[in-house]
Amino acid sequence: xxxxxxxxxxxxxTPHHFIYYPVVMTLLAFSLYFIFTSxxxxxxxxxxxxxxxxxFLAFMLRQHYALTLQNRIVCLELRYRYFSLTGKRxxxxxxxxxxxQLFALRFAPDDELVKLVEKTLYxxxxxxxxxxxxxxxxxDYNRV
Numbered sequence: 001x002x003x004x005x006x007x008x009x010x011x012x013x014t015p016h017h018f019i020y021y022p023v024v025m026t027l028l029a030f031s032l033y034f035i036f037t038s039x040x041x042x043x044x045x046x047x048x049x050x051x052x053x054x055x056f057l058a059f060m061l062r063q064h065y066a067l068t069l070q071n072r073i074v075c076l077e078l079r080y081r082y083f084s085l086t087g088k089r090x091x092x093x094x095x096x097x098x099x100x101q102l103f104a105l106r107f108a109p110d111d112e113l114v115k116l117v118e119k120t121l122y123x124x125x126x127x128x129x130x131x132x133x134x135x136x137x138x139x140d141y142n143r144v
Contacts, residue, residue, distance in 0.1 A: 004139030006131050009107070011143065016062060024055045070143055071099070074106050085114055093121060100127030107131060109138040 002008070012018070028051040034044040075094075082090040094102070101120050104127035108116045112134060120130060 004141060005137050006107075006134075009140070016058075020058060021055070024051055024058075027051050028055065071103070074103055078102060078105055081110065081113060082117065085110055090117075096121060098127075101125065101130060103127060104130035106140055107138050108134050109136050112136065 028048060031044050031048040031051060035041055035048060038044060079090045079094070082088070097105075097117075097120065105113065105116060105120070108130070116125075116130060116133060119125060119133070125133065
């Protein structure tokens with residue numbers, strides 16, 4: 001994997017994004033076509049509904065499980081890093097930070113983390129503003 005930065009930190013899962021979804025969407029398109037061109041409209045409507053449900057269930061479950069776990073891990077890592085750097089517990093003010101702020105802070109290296117946390121608390125920086133303020137991007141190469 002190449003060096004990670006703000007511009008290339010989004011990651012795709014090939015079997016899911018480029019195989020499963022295109023196949024389901026193609027089958028859905030064919031079933032929608034047959035709704036309007038065949039005499040068996042009811043069965044093709046049902047088949048289309050099944051493909052729509054399969055598409056959304058796969059997306060929701062994959063995203064939900066992976067991101068919920070990843071979010072917990074990111075928060076725990078930030079707590080550990082902050083405590084290691086300052087000797088203070090992050091839990092004392094963590095509730096003042098929004099999720100997008102916490103998740104953006106994970107890309108800050110140790111020498112920038114404490115200052116960025118303080119700046120975020122005082123200036124209420126958005127997640128994107130935090131990411132853009134990072135000088136030496138710390139890549140997260142193990143995320144889902």
